[in-house]
Amino acid sequence: MSTPWFKLVLALMNQKYLLFQPVLTVMWNTILHHFPLYAVQRTKASPPEFSINMQMYCNTYSGLIKKHWMEKKPVFRDIILITAAPKQVLEAIR
DSSP states (O other): OOOOOOOOOOOHHHHHHHHHSOEEEEEETTEEEEEEOEEEOSSSSSOOEEESSSSSOBSSHHHHHHHHHHHTOOSBTTBOOOOOOOOOHHHHTO
């Protein structure tokens, strides 16, 4: 019995974007969901603000995730952050 697989062809620019775009990964109902984290700079002189859903903004990525987690604000529809996953060994030594 063969395992199904899928092949996706992306333009080089899209590949670079996917590799370097910060993403929040959430498990909801046993399914992994990936949400890009957006940086928005309102004016040239202002520092960037970060958002998951373009509705709530913070000065840092970690502050944004903490705000969603502490205030139980959904990142998308009914998905809220409940429990943080521990860092993997390779992430912990960076």
